[in-house]
Amino acid sequence: MPPEDFVAITGLSFAYPGGRQILDRLEMRIAPGQVVAIMGSSGHGKTTILRLIGGQLRPQRGAVRVAGQVVHELNTRELYRLRRKMGMLFQFGALFTDLSVFENVAFPMREHTALPEALIRDLVLMKLHAVGLRGAAQLMPNELSGGMARRVALARTIALDPRLIMYDEPFTGLDPISLSVIGQLIRRLNDALGASSIIVTHDVISSLKIVDYVYFVSEGKIAAQGTPQEILDSDIPFVRQFVKAEPDGPVPFHYPARDYREELLGPHAAR
Amino acid sequence: MPLADLFQAIGRRVNNGIWRLGYAARFFLTMLGRSGIAFSRFSLTVKEIYFTGVLSLIVIVVSGLFVGMVLALQGYNTLQRYGSSEALGVLVALSLVRELGPVVSGLLFASRAGSAVTAEIGLMKATEQLSAMEMMAVNPIARVVAPRFWGGVIAMPLLAALFSATGILGGYLIGVILIGVDEGAFWSQMQSMVDFREDIVNGVIKSLVFGVLVSLIAVFEGYDAVPTAEGVSNATTRTVVTSSLVILFADFILTALMFRGS
DSSP states (O other): OOOSOSEEEEEEEEEOTTSOEEEEEEEEEEOTTOEEEEEOOTTSSHHHHHHHHTTSSOOSEEEEEETTEEGGGSOHHHHHHHHTTEEEEOTTOOOOTTSOHHHHHHHHHHHHOOOOHHHHHHHHHHHHHHTTOGGGTTOOGGGSOHHHHHHHHHHHHTTTOOSEEEEESTTTTOOHHHHHHHHHHHHHHHHHHTOEEEEEOSOHHHHHHHOSEEEEEETTEEEEEEOHHHHHHOOOHHHHHHHTTOSSSSSOSSOSOSOHHHHHHSTTSOO | OHHHHHHHHHHHHHHHHHHHHHHHHHHHHHHHHTTHHHHHTHHHHHHHHHHHTGGGHHHHHHHHHHHHHHHHHHHHHHHGGGTOGGGHHHHHHHIIIIIIHHHHHHHHHIIIIIHHHHHHHHHHHHTTHHHHHHHTTOOHIIIIIHHHHHHHHHHHHHHHHHHHHHHHHHHHIIIIIIIOOOHHHHHHHHHHHSOIIIIIIHHHHHHHHHHHHHHHHHHHHHHTSOSSHHHHHHHHHHHHHHHHHHHHHHHHHHHHHHSSOO
16 A cells, blocks of 8 residues: 655655754655645755655755655665666756757666667657657757756656656746746646655745645754645745745845954954 | 964865875775676767867867977987988887877867866856756766766777877988988888787877876865866866876876886
């Protein structure tokens, strides 16, 4: 019987060697079929959460369970087997620049299956059709716009019909049309595949339109969580600052520094 | 306490150097363990032989030709003082096959192909292509690193052989065609004096060792590069500098071992 939550994060703590605490006893759950957004300021560990889910990092405490398996307890072979159930869209696509669009999408199929070439061709064209880029199959990555590259990467991400799709800042640097297209594709593909999706993003407006649930991460902890409507109605100062894009608030405008007056007029000031 | 600081700095550098050497050794062993794909899907390795070998042909052939021509000019100048200008063919061939062929082509290989491999792997890392591969359950050491390493190892002896061959041709053009050394003496002395086991095989072994060293340094520096523009640039520089020094050091050791009695 499948577990209730496809991804369950419990008491997760993580710090880079010699660095500050990135995540501190984090709790998070993602049910099958759900699209979840993780939001928060830059440098507060959102991408780290994705890397921990994918097993690219090991937590100091706590655990990430994916499909019932504790990720950091798996050996390399088991981890790679689990990763076949996952797909990850990187911020700028991370397409293989020496391969054409077609070959990029075919890459996971060629690596993990022994499908005949004709079937691979059909599958690749179907995946590219799903993201509207069947006609770009023979282009090279350097011939694509940012939005197109992101869509090709999305086609590659879903090449093996993953059960969990992770998106790292999928809306960054896109024009309004591409932004809307990517947003709709994320929702549509998730529903078509019956997968779960996790979107790490800053883009409140675009993501609230498509997600089922939102986690706000600050200082390595969950600062707020709820449905998109609950987030929009929230009176938590941190959430309000984020949703209304206010420059100052609980997330300070200034990076921590010495006292301004002392720095300008103190003993090291210019005379 | 400047002296204590100095010792501390030296200690830190030595410590870092040893740590890095150990890391490189572990990387090498991991890569050897993951090299199956480089042979089971040999087309991946063939592609890298093309990039590191075939695309280096021009620089190898042209350099080999000029080195051979210079050797002939310098060699003739010295040999004719002792009345042995007919030994020019032997001098050119032995210099190239034993020493200059493997060493110079190794240096050229490091700067042409080694730097390219480092930059390519480093940029793949910086643009998250290696991370993407890992997340697709494809091991980048097996899929990206191992074919490039073995491609370099296979290409290097072939390039060195070609370097020596074109060098001998350059020596022939200058010595025989331009200066007028007797053609029969040029070739026959070369044939009788150059020993297959002692000279040619040892030269091939040298070039193979250099191929392993340069390819390992190139893939390691690329894989270990800091994933930024500056980091990739530094890694590429380190590949060329380290490879050049390692080739010259290894050449000394190998020469001392191989040609002790001859």
